[in-house]
Amino acid sequence: MTETDHRPALTARQYSLLDTTSKLLGLGLVAAGLEAGGATPTGFALAVVGAACATATVFISHE
Template structure:
């Protein structure tokens, strides 16, 4: 598995990275909701969580 920089990830590393990014993203979205989804801080946390949760989509793997 390679990303655009040419470094390789094993299947296990990719799986751990994917799971971690999803859990961190979920935590950020939950924190955003707790802070108030309509507030600027809550919205920013939710957006950051969504970006974090989908970050591994952009890492190509074979």
């Protein structure tokens, strides 16, 4: 049985837009986490979600 790549594929333009958007959203969430207090549970949660958003495009392939 052959394994196939099941990651979603996007055009270069779609990927670029998604990549930029996810990084800006991640940056905004990390900044909000720091503003809320980096050592607080809310601040930490926002920072973790922001980092996940910023790196989400690593798992998406583009043409």
